[in-house]
Each structure stands twice: as C-alpha cells, then as structure tokens.
Amino acid sequence: MSVKILTICCNWSPWACLNQAQMAGFVLPENLKVIRVMCIGRINQALILKAFEFGADGVLLLECHDEDCRYGPGPAVGHGNVQRVRKLLDLLGIDQHRLVEKSFGAHEKTELAQAIEDFADTIERLGPITQKERKADHYGGCET
Amino acid sequence: MINNSPNKIPQAAVLLLGAGYGAIKAAQDMAEAGKPLIWVTRAPHFLEVPLGKAAFTEWPEDLNFQFRPLYLRVTRHPLVTALTRTHVESIVREGEGYRVTLIQESPFVDYDLCTGCARCMEVCPLKDTTSPPLKRTPPYCPSRALDLDKRKKAPCREACPLGVNAQAYIALIAAGRFSEALEVIRRDNPLPGICGRVCHHPCEVACRRADVDAAVAICELKRFAADWELKAGKRPTLPPAGHKRQERVAIVGSGPAGLSAAYFLAREGFNVTVFEKESQLGGMLRIGINAFRLPRDILEMEIKAIEELGVEFKTSCPVTNVEELFEEGYKAVILCLGAHRDLKLGIPGENLPQVMGAVEMLKQVNMGSLKKLVGRVAVIGGGNSAIDAARAALRLGAEEVTIFYRREKGDMPALAKEIREAEEEGVNFTFRTAPVSIRGTSTVEAVEFIRMEMGEPDESGRRRPIPVEGSQFLSQADYVIVAIGQETDWSSLGGEFRWKDDRGRIVCLNGMMTGRPGLFAAGDVVTGPGTVVESMAQGRKAAADVADYLLGIEVRENEVTSFPGADYKEVPKVTEKLERVEARSREPHLRVKDFSEISHGLSEDEAIYEAKRCIQCAVCCECLACEEVCRSIGAIDHTRLPRTISFYAPAIVVAREEELADKKMLSEKQVHYIGSFNEATDIVNVLMAGSAAAGRAIMDTPSFGERKKGSRRTRLFQGDERKIGVFICTCNGTMAPTSVLENLTHLASLMPGVEKSALVFSACHPQGAEQIAREVRKNKLGRNILLSCACCPLEFQCISCNDQRNRVRLHLFNRLGLDRSRFEMVNMRDGLGYGMWSDNRMLARARDLLRESYFRLQFLGPLQEGQTSLGRSVLILGGSEVGIICARILDLQGFRVRLVHRCRIKGEELPSDVARRSLTEVEGQGVENISEAIVWGIKGHLGNFETRLEIEGRKRVLNSDIVCLTDLHLLPLAIPEGTFGLKKFYRYNFAFFNTPQIGLYRVMPRTLKRVSAGQAGAALAAHVASAAAEAYLKDHELSPRVDETRCRGCGRCVEICPFRAVTFKANSFGFYTAQVLRYNCVGCGGCVGRCPVTAMDMPYFSNRFLDDIVPFIFEGGKEPCR
DSSP: OOOOOEEEEEETHHHHHHHEEEEEEOOOOTTEEEEEEEEEEGGHHHHHHHHHHHHOOOEEEEOOOOEEEEEEEHHHHHHHHHHHHHHHHHHTTGGGGEEEEEEOOOOOHHHHHHHHHHHHHHHHHOOOOOOOOOOOOOOTTTTT | OOOOOOOGGGSSOEEEEOOHHHHHHHHHHHHHTTTEEEEEEESSSSOOOOOOOOGGGOOOOOHHHHHHHHHHHHTTTTTTEESSSSEEEEEEEEEEEEEEEEEEOSSBBOOOTTTOOHHHHHHHHTTTTTSSSSSOOTTSOOOEEEEOBBOOOOOHHHHOOTTOHHHHHHHHHHHHHHHHHHHHHHHHOOOOOHHHHHHOOOOHHHOOGGGGGSSSHHHHHHHHHHHHHHTOOOOOOOOOOOOOOSOOOOOOOOHHHHHHHHHHHHHHEEEEEEEOSSSOOOOOHTTTTTTTSSOHHHHHHHHHHHHHHHHHEEEOOOOHHHHHHHTTTEEEEEEEOOOOOOOOOOOOTTTSSEEEEHHHHHHHHTTTTTOOOOSSSEEESHHHHHHHHHHHHHTTTOOOEEEOSSSSSOOOOOHHHHHHHHHTOOOOOEOSSEEEEEEEESSSOOEEEEEEEEEETTTTTTTEEEEEEEEEEEOOEEEEOEEEEEEOTTTTTTTTTBBTTSSSSSSOOOOOOOOSTTEEEHHHHHSOOOHHHHHHHHHHHHHHHHHHHHHTOSSSOOOOOOOTTTTOOOOOGGGGGGOOOOOOEEEEEEEHOOOSSOEEOOEEEEEEEEHHEEEEBBOOOOOOOHHHTTTTTTOBBBBOOEEEEEEEEEEESSSSSSSOOOOGGGGSSEEEEEOOOOOOOHHHHHHHHHHHHHHHHHHHOOHHHHOOSSOOOOOBBOOEEEEOOOOEOOOTSSSHHHHHHHHHHHHHHHHEEEEEEEEEEEETSSHHHHHHHHHHHHHHHEEEEEEEOOOOOSSSSSSSSOOOHHHHIIIIIIIOBBGGEEEEEOOOOOGGGGSSSSSHHHHHHHHHHHHHHHHHHHOOOOOOEEEEEEEEEEEEEEOOOHHHHHHHHHHHOEEEEEEEEEEEESOOOOOOOHHHSSSOOOOOTTTTEEEEEEEEEEEEEEEEEEEEEETTTTTEEESSSEEEEOOGGGGSSSTHHHHHHHHHHHHHHTTBBOOOOEEEEOOHHHHHSOHHHHHHHHHHHHHHHHHHHHHHOOTTTTEEOOOOOOOOOOHHHHHHTSSSSSSEOOTTTSSEEEEEETOOOOOOOHHHHHHOOOEOOSSSOOOOHHHHHHHHHHHHSSSOOO
C-alpha cells in the first residue's frame, strides 16, 4: 500500500515557488496532495491532526521564511503548531519525522522540489502509519 | 483593464517615461490618484536590471516576485496605457502642457492577446538554433507572453527579384520540413523546379555566409525541395486560387513572365487565358534552355500545376492584333513576347545557311527539327545562350566546338557553373577575339577573326575590347552560331505596334501598363533579354498592376515586414567554417552523349547540412508557421506596422533620462525627473523618488483626471446555484492532448448538477472569456469550474500570478460582469506534465483536479461584503516642511486639509526644535491651520478616524478620513515597527509611509535620510491622494466574519492581528465579542486559525472547507453530494 502525503502550502513564497517548479518541469510525486491557504498561520493543530486521522502518512507544511511573511505572525504560528502537534504525535506513537515544516523564498524552486522529494522518500521509508485509521463518516458535507 | 488596444489611448494623459522600479511606483501613485497615464519605454517590459547588475539573475530573484502583484496591478490599471518598445518622437509645448508624439514599434506579438501557449515556439523551424526568434519572456517577467526577434529582411530575400523568402525555406529544409519549404517558395514563385535548375541566383551573391566561407547553395536547396516532392510521389501543386472573379485577362506568351503573370492573376481569382504561338508551352524556358539543364517533364509538370489553377493555355495560337483581344472581352492584356530574334553580327558571309542564331538553333534542337550537327562549330558570344548552343552542338555530334568571345573569361555574362561544365565537356574557349567575316561560297569554310586587347572600362564596368591592327587570323568552321543577344520578334504582331521604342522594347508609362489602358507588358519585351527570375518578377509586377487596374485600386499598401534599426544577426566567427555542398553530376564523357539531365541535385542529408550553414541573418525567417498555429488567438501578425500616438500631456515624469530625446527637457516646467541613481542606491530610495515625482506631477495637474463618483458596484450575473458549468481551457491545444481533454469534458458532464461542460480554446483570450460568459448567461450557471492556468478567482494578485492568469479574471469578472464568488479556478496547466506523462496518467491527474474543484464548489460563498464611503478630509499632525508641502499639494487636489502645526502627545514635552520652528501657515481654500494642540489619541480606521485633541485648553474630536503624522516625535501614535516581526511588511508593500493601519501614515527619520523634506512631502501627498482616490474603499475580499453566538471574547484574535483589524464590541447581551474592521483586514486568516471555538470564519479558505477537504482527498473514492 502506497503512502499518502499532504502538503499545506502558504499562498505566498512557497506557492509561487511550487508554481515555478512545476512550470520548470519538476514533477511532483503522485501521492502528494496540496492544500493552499493564505498563510500558514491560518491553520491550526486540529487540521494537522485531522490529516493524520484521515490517512495521511506524512504532513509537510510549506511556509515563507520568518522575515518574509507578508502578514507577520505566520511562520511563528506555524512553528508553534508543529511543535505542539509533534508532542501529540509522540503520545500517539507516530514518528515525528512525519510532520515537517519548511520555509522557502519564491525563487528557491530547486530547493523546494528537492525538499518535497526528500520528504516523500522519508515517508516512503517509514511506510504507512500502522495506527488505526478512522473512516470519514460524514465527509463531503453530506449531512447538510 | 486590457488597455493596449489602439482605440483606447486617451487624448490627454500624464506621460511617464522609462522602465524601472521608480517608474512602477510613480505609475501606481498617479494611477491610483486618478490621473490617466501613458507609460512608455523602449524596453520590452517595465522591469529594469538594477544598477551595477549585469542581469536580473544577479538580483535577489525573490524581489522580482515581490514586485509582481504591483506590476500586474499597475500595468493593467484602467487608467494606465502601458506601451513597451515605444519611443518618444517629439515633445513640444502646447498650452499649459506638452504635445507628445510616440512611435511604437510593430507589435508582432500582441501582448494583450498572447496566451503564452508557446505553440508558435514549437513550430518555429529555428527553435533549436542558437538564437531562436521566438522566446518566452524571461521567468522574472510577470507574463508568459512570447517575444519575437525580427530584423531587417534577409539579404538573399532582398536580392531575389521575385522576393522569394530564401531564409524561410532554408530554415524549413534545415528542420527537415521539406513540403513546408516548398509552400514557402510557391508563395512567390510558382516554378521552383525550374528556378532551382536555371536561376542565376542573385541570392547567393548577396549571401552573408560568404564572409565566413562560401555562400549557401540556395538555388540547389530550392531544387532539392522541388525534387523531394516528386520523389515522394506527389505532383507539383500550387496553393488554390482565391474566390473567382468575372474579369478575363489575356496573356500573350507562355514564357517565364507569362507563366508568372498567369499564376499571380489566377491566385487573385481572375480568368486567365495564355496565348502561345508555338505548339508547346514554356517560351524561352523550352526553346532557349537545353533539356539536360531543364528536363522537359519538370517544365511540363510545373506548367500543368498552373493550368490546374484554372488558367487556360492556347498553343499554336499567335496573336496578330491586340485590339481584337479587347474586343473579344478581355479586360486586360499582358504582352510577354520575350526576345526571340537573334541579333545579327553584321559582317560579310552572315547569310550563309550554316550560320545560325543561337535561339534559332536551340529552338530547332528543342523542337526536334535539328537532330545532327557534324563538323566544327564556332560559337560567337559569351552569354548563357552561347554556352547552351555550344553544349547542344556537342550533343548533336559536332567534333569540335569553340566559343569565341571578345573579352576575358571573367567578363563572360554566362553563369560560372555553366562555363565550368562546358569546359568539362570539351568545349574550347578562345577569348579576346571578334569575328570579321565568314568565309565560304555556298557553305561556311572558315571564320576570320581579329584579336582584341582590353582598353578602358566601359559603362558596364568591364574593359572595352579594342581590335589589334593586323592580328587577323582564320579559323576553320563548318557551322557558325551567333549568340550575341536577342531582341523581340515583332513579325507576328505586325510592325504597326505603337508602344515600342526604337530598340523594339515596349515602353511602360504607368507601372507595367503601356499607353493604352488595359494593355500591359512584362519580361524581355520590356527590359531586353534578361534572366528567368527577372522575367518572372516582371510578370508578377504586371499581374499586380492588372489586378489594381481591374479592381480600381489606386495605391497598394506596402507590406512592411522589417523595421529599421534592427540589424542582421552577426556573422559567426571564422572558426566555424563549413564547406559548401556542390551537387553531384554525371561524368562529362557520358553526359555529352545525350540530353538527359546532368546534375543529380542534393541528397536529403546534403540538403539539411547545407541548409544548416545558413546564418539566418534576419533571425525570424517569416515562414509564418507561427501565424498559422496562432490563428485562433491572433496574437502573432508579421505585418503589423509601427504606430504613431499623439496626445496632450499636462505633466511628464521621467524615470530614465536616456528615453528622452533632449535632456534639456529635464529642467522644463512640469517635467519631473525621478532621479539618477548609483550602484549604492537601495531600492527604497528609488521607490521613494518615484513616489515623490508622482506627487509633484499630481500637484501640477490639480484639475486633471477624474475622481470616480457613485457606487462602483455593477450588478453581477448570479445564475442558478443548482446549475454547474465546467470549462476546460485547452490553451490553444497545449494543455493536454485533445483526447484527454475531451474525455475530461465528458467526465465533467456526468457529474451531478453539471449543466454544461465545454472546452475553451483559451480562457485568457478575450474571445475565450466571452465564450465562457455566454455559456454562463445562456445556461444560467450559478456555480462554475474553470480548469486553466489561473489558480484562484480572487481579486488580489499574489506573487505567483502572471499576466495571463490575471487576464482571465479581468475579462470574466471586470469586463464581462460575472461574479467571482461563483467561480472555482484550478491551475491545471502546470500540474499536468504534458509531454512527460502518458495520456492515462494525465487524465487521472486532471480528473483528480476536477473532482477536487467540484468538491470545493459547495464552499463557494460571497467574497466581498461591502464598501466604505470615503471622504476627502485629511488631518496632518505636524507642521514640518513635509507636512506643509503635503498640505499644499492636497489642497490643490481638492482635499479638505486640517494642519496642526505644533502638536505633542499628551504627557510629553514639545521638542525644542519644533517649539522654535516658525509657523508657515498654508493658505488655501480647504486648509484649516491649527497652530498648537495636544493629541490625546487616535481611533478608527480609514474613512473614519477620530482624533482627540486639546486645542487652547478645549477638548475637540476631529473626524477625518486620513491621518498623517509628519513630526518625528508623533511616531508613537502609530503601531510601532517590530510588532510580530512586521519589519518586512513595509518592504513588500513598497509604501514607506504605511503603518499597519491603512489610512494612518507617518514619515520616518530614515525616509528623510533618503530624500529631501520637499520630496517626502510630495510623495506623502501622492500616497494620500492615491489612497483616497477611489470613492469607495472595498473590504478585503477574504476578511473574516465573526459568529457572535459562538465568540466567547477570549481575545486571541485581537492579540494576533498585527493590523488592528480585530477589536471588541459589545453585543446585544452586553458581552464583548470580536469584531473585524474589514478595511484594516488583509485577509491572512491568522485570527480564524487562532480562534479556539471556530467563531470566526473566512470566505474561500473556510473552516468547513479545510475540515472537509482533508478527508475528501484521502478517501475521495466516493463522489461528494451536495
């Protein structure tokens, strides 16, 4: 069974970087899913945990460099989230390497492609999470 | 919006001259302050390599990205007309301002239409060379549009009398695209097989490759292309004729001039009849040129191709009276009689039966009446006919053939190749001899010659031969062939023909028309004996004149395909020498035995090798392959002309003095120079100076421009939410293979609720967007998916955006009035791996993207909620020089300004320098001067600031739309820098006066270090004017909403927001809940993520969306339901 990777990507530098990488012909791993948010400060710990809960084997947060954040607090918030979620992952018995945050400038497309590849390799090596997976019983907003 | 179209250029506008970051900033300030602007640069774009850097790559690339949103916003601003590759022709005083004349170079690629699909680049035959004519704009440039490098017309093309585009067919042959090469040739020359064999190729004389080693064998390449077609089993075919016209045209003579005239007239749709007095067609091509040089089947097939266009040929049909043709109903007649009568030597013995003219002899040979010629043959003359006659004589059995020529070998008009081949075959040459008499009674016995010596050069540049007294000698001969030139044979038309001169040539009075209206002439009959290609050029010219005459066109517009100033590509270095390929031919001793063709032509490999030797002087070869693939887009047009633009400029801002013709202009009134910078200048200084220049220009033009009034909101099309539309951009066929996209469209149509799923040829193209809008309106689609390269429907531009993505949204939402909140857009283009992945993999990926976006549809919701009405009252705290200048400028702009000269923050002392400062009251209609005040605090937001002041012991609250702090000691009133690492915020906003709170501006000490107080004041005024220019300030489209019933007032959102966009307010129960000041909000969503009870939510990236997308993308097997 192949692993699944979720990338949560800030709309600014990393998104531009990802765009540039794809335009330049870097091919992203097929098992990589990307969610774009305006700022990495937008998401909270719950979302990261949710990803693990629903079957992600690795979560990669792509953010701007600390000093580049367009809004100010983004990377700091992201950083805090990662630290706290890692502690929780530890309690759950999930390898902490499955959650990684990386920061990029808009021009660092090669570095970004490399980082994604490395992360995909790491997760490939660690294999799928063996902890019990929860099935979505309400997903897709079907209850509404 | 999309404003480069010619009819949208304003009559009056501020001129902004030059590229660069200062200019970008100045453009932003002026445009946002409501001043129409024409922005001009010679460069291909408005970015400028920073000083001291050789290329953009040396610049921290990141900064180019940071400029991108601003660049896109400014260049597509409705008030900005951005013209690249444009220069100033003249600037003259006119009234208060200037009359400016600009010239824009031919925009071969239309920046507003180019979608960046790059199909043109793919089909360009020169794409793999070292200097491809079509290039993508470099990655730092915020557009995917392509750039076309076009120079002067190539010398080979200029040299060709017919103007055949040699460069293009060479390029196509080099790329192995032989049939296209042939198509290019046939645009200008219907007889490639013939010309490839017998042309005197002036193109090769002009060839610049000769500067390296030897000229490219252009003629052989043409022959190769024609032969290739025959080898491939095809018969020559010409492009089909245009729509049929009624007029009939008669052409007299089927030689090269007649054939070419017939072809070009037939292509125009005329009914053409060609009259030929001989029994077979071809004129001199058949009569005068030997079959071993020009095989008869080639001749016949190429004439046949012309016949197939609908040209009627009448052989053995001499025309005796031109007027009869007109009486028969021909509206025009072209005389292409050629020059078939041999000139006489005028010496004794010339009337002997064995003395023949060359044309007479060749005609007998080629028509089959002369089959044998035994004995010694003397040929007199040095032209191609002489050589042809000599070589024909050899093949007829003559034992000895000698050519007698009165000048040197190098002076012979015959082609060098012909002379060489004749020598190989055993033709003897005797130079510097002229015949005196022909001896013999009933048959020729000998020819008496006299030796010549070379005297002074004559008008032809060749040295004049002078007979040497007493050097007569006798040469034995059985036949004499006289090849000293030809003239037109007027016998059939009768001697009465009026329009000829005393040399027997027709005199054309008007183009190719003779004195008789409708009677034209072309070819040797006009010029005297010429070459095949010259005659064909004559024929073509006559055809064009006939068409003009019959259609009543007075002046034909010249095609301009090259522009001055762009010189040829440099000739490569000598080290790259490559030998020229010569076609192989049959062995001389074998070939003299028959009339079969002697040259084998080039092989495919040889042709490609030879074609690759071409330098491609003009870079773009104009093969027009790109125009063909760009047809539906219409961005590429090789014939666009430069245009001249004239307008009135009330003020001029100069960013680069190099763009200005006369640098003295800089000191004129109303001309503002952003300034010259050195390497040490940092980017902020440049921006600052740009802003200051904009401020001064704004001051110069108080009543110019308009301020938008009333609501800018137009009713957007809503549609029915249950109906879903899916639009897939094919990006002019480069998104994915058609089968993949068609499959995808089909899959989309099966999704629940999808009313319409359609392919769009290009979403960023005006017509593509119109197609989408039409479908949306027709089917009342309430929610739509667009799979293209645009990655979101939002209004702001982020640093990933480019011009094409931006254009999709401008077209759909601003121009065509669709609602962006009803659209979901996904960037499919960059994730699809076209060219790398298999079709199935691409389809799988595209399907994933489609499903994800379909899933997202349910979270679409209103984006923008409201607008704040903005007034024009400004409160300036601090009467420093900055404040005073700012107040003056704003007063002229019609702002209501309150200027507090000396003020201090409550509880602090007034600094001594401020206390000592003299009061300069600003006089103006709208200025209220307040000399002293104590500031208690500032509250509110843009459009509604409340400043509490103590003036002369009385407390007052001053309401204003904007507040400016111009004294240093007042800075603590703004949010200090450094809060939440906010330093970089200023860097990316490029607004040095900004505080995190929009509408509250301040002047920092570091700004005053960069520029003078006067400049700072002007820049500040520009900034205020641009902030207030929009009568309504919109909310941030992504600003969050607070669910008051859930908010528990913990204050985390207030704490995290660096922009003071979240505050508390008491709800109806008296509890304090969060409230978002939507005008301060920047839409990052930090507060939404921070909220522990999900009381806050934002559009587009909503909580529910994030909650649901995660399970969806991991367990997305099932289709989601609504």
